[in-house]
Amino acid sequence: MLIFDADDTLWENNVVFERVIDEFLEWMTHPGLDRGGVRAVLDGIEAANAVTLGYGSKVFLHSLGECVARLRGRAATDEEAARISGWAAAFDGDRVELIPGVAETLAELARRHDLLLLTKGDTEEQQRKIAASGLVRHFRGVHIVAEKNTATYEELTRAYDLEPGSAWMIGNSPRSDILPARSAGLNAVFIPHDRTWVLEHGELDPADEKILRLPSFGALLRHF
Known part of the structure; x- marks a missing residue:
C-alpha cells in the first residue's frame, strides 16, 4: 500500500500562501520591525492557531488579522480587515x-x-x-x-x-x-x-x- x-x-500549495505572506510582510514592515521580525510574529501565531483552529486558508487569513492586531496594539481597522479579506481570492478557484x-x-x-x-x-x-x-x-x-x-x-x-x-x-x-x-x-x-x-x-x-x-x-x- x-x-x-x-x-x-x-x-503546489504553499507557494500560494507564501505569495500572500510576501505582500503582507511588505505591508506590515516598518522601521521598528523588519520583515524577519514580522514573519517571526506571524509564524508564532500560525503555530498556535494550528493547534486550536486547524489548517487552511480561512485559518491563515484569521492569523493575518491577529498578526495585525498584535503588531498595531489594537484591533484591525475596517480598512485593514478589508485588505486581509481581499487575499481570500488567492485561494479561490477550481484549478490546482x-x-x-x-x-x-x-x-x-x-x-x-x-x-x-x-x-x-x-x-x-x-x-x-x-x-x-x-x-x-x-x-x-x-x-x-x-x-x-x-x-x-x-x-x-x-x-x-x-x-x-x-x-x-x-x-x-x-x-x-x-x-x-x-x-x-x-x-x-x-x-x-x-x-x-x-x-x-x-x-x-x-x-x-x-x-x-x-x-x-x-x-x-x-x-x-
Missing part, C-alpha cells in the same frame, strides 16, 4: 497546479499498487482541491483529517488491515508525513519541496533505513 500526501506532494511528473507517475503506480490519499486541513477546501486535481480515480480511499500524527497513521493501518512494515507514506513534510508515519511503524518516502511550510519542517534521522529520500515524484517508479 502506498499512501500519498496531497499539498506540496501532488500539487500539479507538480511535474505526478499525473503520469500516479497512473502507472495505480496499475501496480493500491493507493491511498491522506491530507489534512479544512474538509471543504481539501475536497475542492482533490476534485480539481483529477487524480481521485487512482486512489482506493481518500482521507481528510484534522491532524496527521502517529495516531492517525495507526488508525489508517487498522482501517485497511495493513501490515505497517509493508506500507509506505509518501510526502514532503517531515513533521506530518515522515516522522509520525515512522513512529507508527510505516516506511516513508521523503520528496522534499523547496517551499515547504516552515511549520512542517523537522529533522530526519539520516541513519533510518526505512526512509527513502527521492529527488522527484517521478523517481517513485524506479522503486515501486
